[in-house]
Amino acid sequence: MKKLVLLYGLFVLIFLVIVAVYFRPTYLDSWDEVDKGLKGEPGEEYVMVTFQAGIDYWRPVLKGFEDAAEALNVSVDYRGSTQYDVHEQMTVLEQVIARKPAGIALTAMDPEALNVSINKAVDAGIPIVLFDSGADGSKAYSFLGTNNYNAGVTAAHEFAKLLDGEGQVAIITLPNQLNHQERVKGFEDTIRMEYSRMRIVAVKDGKGDVVVSRQMAQEAMDNYPDLRGIFITEAVGGVGVAEAVIERGRVGDVKIISFDTDKGTLDMIQEGVISATLAQGTWNMGYWSLQFLFHLHHGLVQPQTSDGGNQRLLPPNVDTGVTVVTRENVEDYYAR
Amino acid sequence: MKKLVLLYGLFVLIFLVIVAVYFRPTYLDSWDEVDKGLKGEPGEEYVMVTFQAGIDYWRPVLKGFEDAAEALNVSVDYRGSTQYDVHEQMTVLEQVIARKPAGIALTAMDPEALNVSINKAVDAGIPIVLFDSGADGSKAYSFLGTNNYNAGVTAAHEFAKLLDGEGQVAIITLPNQLNHQERVKGFEDTIRMEYSRMRIVAVKDGKGDVVVSRQMAQEAMDNYPDLRGIFITEAVGGVGVAEAVIERGRVGDVKIISFDTDKGTLDMIQEGVISATLAQGTWNMGYWSLQFLFHLHHGLVQPQTSDGGNQRLLPPNVDTGVTVVTRENVEDYYAR
Structure with missing residues (x-):
């Protein structure tokens, strides 16, 4: 009988130890390497x-x-x-x-x-x-x-690769929106400063619309028969520009770089009509x-200064x- | 005797359970909340x-x-x-x-x-x-x-605050170093676009040297008696500019904004000669x-694409x- 009590006692003890180890409050764990690291609470x-x-x-x-x-x-x-x-x-x-x-x-x-x-x-x-x-x-x-300026820079380098650094290109954009202005500026600055044999011949407003963008692309091709590329700075018009290039029979001859990864754009890349698009991070x-x-x-940010108000806590x-x-x-x- | 053996056996069991719980390999822990969170190995x-x-x-x-x-x-x-x-x-x-x-x-x-x-x-x-x-x-x-361009923008806004958006300012910089060119450009662009009653009257080469920077500051004050501010884009020359303003008796009248937090610069801020400096993050x-x-x-970065080579894994x-x-x-x- 005594033996049995002792046995039960020991089983209870084992159980308690296991429970204690598993469910110990985390504030007791600073000495315990298991709990170092960055970790929040599930209720957070x-x-x-x-x-x-x-x-x-x-x-x-x-x-x-x-x-x-x-x-x-x-x-x-x-x-x-x-x-x-x-x-x-x-x-x-x-x-x-x-x-x-x-x-x-x-x-x-x-x-x-x-x-x-x-x-x-x-x-x-x-x-x-x-x-x-x-x-x-x-x-x-x-x-x-x-960083839209940097995105424009990337588009310019990509065009230079596609065109061996030579030829006329047009831009279709949203001229009144800051992010698109910056894309255009990064593109223009890079072409001007690094690719002397490339030239931007037209900057047009596609109004973020498939039909208008198609029309602008047609105009650009008609006005500049030597046109070699079109950079469209927004997602929706990309398909319109692609359609225009197909209609004019200039696929492969007029390269297109678009923006974002809408399904229509991806399809046109797979078909070889759009050469590249820029996917955002x-x-x-x-x-x-x-x-x-x-x-x-x-x-966990930068140690606060005493006045507290003036520090950049994060990038x-x-x-x-x-x-x-x-x-x-x-x-x-x-x-x- | 049997009882004793049993007892020992149980103690060994308890010991093993505790050891197993504490030293369990972490790859078994995906079910265990205790081990979630970002944590490396000390040997890493x-x-x-x-x-x-x-x-x-x-x-x-x-x-x-x-x-x-x-x-x-x-x-x-x-x-x-x-x-x-x-x-x-x-x-x-x-x-x-x-x-x-x-x-x-x-x-x-x-x-x-x-x-x-x-x-x-x-x-x-x-x-x-x-x-x-x-x-x-x-x-x-x-x-x-x-981002040195942005740092220049910040300096311009700070000057506008100091000068109530009005007056002549000079820049002392390192004209051949890209990071300083960018600081100057951010400063110039902001003054030109946002503060029509401020004007940059001189941009001088301080050569990152106390003596040269002092001299350039003196010249700027002598050539432009209405000068209200000097922006020095690098750390070393700040004290030189401060000395020049003291020598010409223009403390408080000609404001100085400097760069970085060298002890000399901080001392001059405490003495009220330099108005502000830009501390980097x-x-x-x-x-x-x-x-x-x-x-x-x-x-733990963005899921790799199958081709692997083209993805931005990080900002x-x-x-x-x-x-x-x-x-x-x-x-x-x-x-x-």
């Missing part, structure tokens, strides 16, 4: 907020955001306005702020309209970083997105946005880069 | 490589590098050439590569001379990122440093360099930003 929630929340473009951003959350053991949520409507986005953002999440990654539909909400959240201790589309005047800690936008928010939430600008997509690697971009 | 060593390894400027970079290593539970080492000598740096870099570390953060004394070594290491699977001073043509995965350079290397080493460019240092927060910069 970060929210990504977009506009036109349903479009494909945001999917790899959210994937990056989720991958970082998985790596850091935290939770994420995804919100956004359904429409291209800044008032709707403002409402969504206010609702998210009211939940007091651990941090918010936001892409701003308008560079100013959301600043009051952003600043209110930051002042209340909810970290916000911006991705893809920024809001310069706000108190958000960082902007992570494509969307996964990196999401991944490093979450990392930055995590670091702000946990105070203010992260260029997430572009990747050149051609027939060789186009397959990889369908999957997303 | 990352190396930071500089030139003129002893100067103060690198100290906060190394602090950031070490802080990230602490957070991620990995080891770091610091190497560099003792002199401003690219051959010595090349030797040091080769020695570091030969040790096959988990990753190398490098600041390149020369934008091309180290490319062969860098590319060799990357091809051999040793990740390299660049900080502070880059090497554009190399296979390094990212560059983390001050050195801690962030070190911290995020290590984070990037850790992500490359562990394959190619991180602007680590500048902080404006004035009399209000100058104390914080002595400590470093």
Whole structure:
């Protein structure tokens, strides 16, 4: 009988030891290497907020955001306005702020309209970083997105490769939008400074529209019979330009470089009509946005100065880069 | 006797269970929340490589590098050439590569001379990122440093604040060095586009020298009696400009904005002769360099495409930003 009691006692002891080891509170673990490393709590929630929340473009951003959350053991949520409507986005953002999440990654539909909400959240201790589309005047800690000037530079080098550094090219763009102005400027500066035998003969407004872009491409080819290339700086018009080149029977003769990885664009690359397109670093936008928010939430950023107000806690600008997509690697971009 | 054997057996069992729980191989732990999070192995060593390894400027970079290593539970080492000598740096870099570390953060004394070594290491699977001073043509995965154009923009806005957006300013710079050209361009563009009542009346070569910079500042004040400000784009000459303003009895009347946080510059800010200086985001350079290397080493970067060669695994460019240092927060910069 005594023996049995002893045995039970020992089993209970083993059980307790195992339980204690497994469920010990983490604050006791500073001496324990098992728990070093960057790790949040599962209840720690970060929210990504977009506009036109349903479009494909945001999917790899959210994937990056989720991958970082998985790596850091935290939770994420995804919100956004359904429409291209800044008032709707403002409402969504206010609702998210009211939940007091651990941090918010936001892409701003308008560079100013959301600043009051952003600043209110930051002042209340909810970290916000911006991705893809920024809001310069706000108190958000960082902007992570494509450096559009650098993207234009990349397009210029790619054209020089396609054309052996020689010939006339045209640009179809959105002349009133800052990000497109920057793409054009990077492209123009690079052609002018590095490729003396290339020349930009026309810069046209494609209005972000397939039909208008097709028409502009036709005009450019008609006006400049020696035209060797067209750079279209936005996603929608790429297919229109491709159609124009097919209609004029100039496939292969007039090279096209487009922007982003819409399905229509990828199809035209596979068919050899569009030579290349520039894929933005969307996964990196999401991944490093979450990392930055995590670091702000946990105070892992640069040691604060005593006055606190003046320090850059994070890198203010992260260029997430572009990747050149051609027939060789186009397959990889369908999957997303 | 049997009872004793049983007892011993049970103690051994308890011991084994505890050992097994504590020392279980980590690959069995995917189900166990305790082990989630980003964490390396203590034997995993990352190396930071500089030139003129002893100067103060690198100290906060190394602090950031070490802080990230602490957070991620990995080891770091610091190497560099003792002199401003690219051959010595090349030797040091080769020695570091030969040790096959988990990753190398490098600041390149020369934008091309180290490319062969860098590319060799990357091809051999040793990740390299660049900080502070880059090497554009190399296979390094990212560059983390001050965007000098943006730093010039910040200086211009700061001058506009100091001068209520009105008056003549001069620039003293190193006209042949790219980073200084960019600072000047950001400054000039901002003044021209945003402050119509300010004007840049002179751009002079201070040769990175106290005496020459003092002389250039004197000339600028003598030639332009209405001069209200001097922007000196590099660290060494700042004290020279300050001395010139003292000698001409123009303290407070001619404002100075300098660069970096050398002790002499900080002293002159405390005395009210230099109005502000721009501190670079050195801690962030070190911290995020290590984070990037850790992500490359562990394959935590953007999912590879099947062709593998064309993807941007990391953001190619991180602007680590500048902080404006004035009399209000100058104390914080002595400590470093």
